[in-house]
Amino acid sequence: MTGCEEPDRTVFSPKGEAGEGSLDVIMLSIYIMTFVVAVVLAIFIYVLIRYRQKPGDNSIPKQVEGSMKLEMLWTVIPIILLAILAVPTLTHTFSLAEEAPKDEDPLRVKVTAHQYWWEFEYPDLGIKTAQQLHIPTDEKVYLELTSDDVIHAFWVPELAGKQDLNPGSTNKMWIDADEPGTYEGRCAELCGAGHALMNFQVVAQEKEDFDKWVEKRKNPSSEPKTAEQKAGKEVFTQNCMSCHAIDGTQMKTKGEKAPNLTGFAERNKIAGLLENNDENLEKWMKHPEQVKPGTYMPSFDFLSDEDMDNLKAYLQSLE
Known part of the structure; x- marks a missing residue:
């Protein structure tokens, strides 16, 4: 929370459905942890006051060691809290890894991580670029992620959670953006000396602007003029x-x-x-x-x- 360059570029300011789902899970965990801390702190304060040593009182409080009721209580409650957190977490995690629908024509991008740069290939468009992932707004973009060398992790805080990129295998996820903008991405897995500087950007554009970008990439101006x-x-x-x-x-x-x-x-x-x-x-x-x-x-x-x-x-x- 304190390590971000700009306070608005965090998981707490999601700009898409995937990011909002991640924030919901984060907030749920914060609520649960806050509840646990509050209850434990209240019990702690109560015990300090209720069982403090009083002048002239040398009696021993009632001993509850081996109490089945208490042991069941502090075992069952954490299980219930973990279940409350686990169900939405797993549901959201697996939903982000869903396959691209075959009955539609979704945008697919192959993401390959290298030490220390990012490669983005649009197989259906015949485009390959680096460092900047262009996507249209209000549309799910399905990513196929792999690594060319060591383990990396793809992370765009405002758009989606982290996903590992492993050499020799492919992981899948989707991202989306509900408004145009340039979103900062990072490698979130220690991958070598240049790890902290392995940055990239996701450029979200209105559909019309994205189509113009695609056309320019298909017909680039690459011949020298002067x-x-x-x-x-x-x-x-x-x-x-x-x-x-x-x-x-x-x-x-x-x-x-x-x-x-x-x-x-x-x-x-x-x-x-x-x-x-x-x-x-x-x-x-x-x-x-x-x-x-x-x-x-x-x-x-x-x-x-x-x-x-x-x-x-x-x-x-x-x-």
Whole structure:
């Protein structure tokens, strides 16, 4: 509760059905725990007063050791309270893992976690992107989650609870957002040196705006227009294309070693952390380890100032 950067970006301000269900379970547990604390505290205070030592009174209070009635009481009550909490918790948890309906045409996204970035693939739309998950508002989006290396956890506090991503297996959940906005996501499973910096965003858009984004991703503007951008593309080809892919070009990688950079200029974050501007882009490319410890991104501090400027111009032209 105290560790969030912004007080309104918490599980206590849900923006969708899944988040509201999680908040209901949280509040139920808080009510139960508050009740237990209040009862125990009341009994404690009563015992302190009722059985305090009085001047001249050396009598021994009635002993209740081995009382079947008391032992049944403090055994049955916790069981009842746990049952009250367990039923809605399990119901909500299993409802979030429901399969995408086959008689409809739901939006499906394959989420793959890497050390330390996120890959989002829309198999029915032929789109693959990174760091930003775009979804339409007022619609369930079904996620298939897995990991490329170690155990990670997908968590968007305002939209849904946490779900582990395990290498070699796939977990499923759905999320939704009832209003447009950019929602911050985190990895919630200690996964290495860069764990605390493994951030991503969920961008919820009105259906019309989402459809426009899909169209732009299917027809990206990836070809350089100026001499500087053309020179930057050559620098990219020589240094970056073995790991990064850009849709709409001939630059493809053999594997998803690094984020897909299609539409890079429209992202508001670099590496999920830094504000997207030329200064931070150069900082990331020259000293990635200083920005995100443990990253596999190599340093490109050997590039000349001219090559670096050209490369930045090309990357910032990708829309």
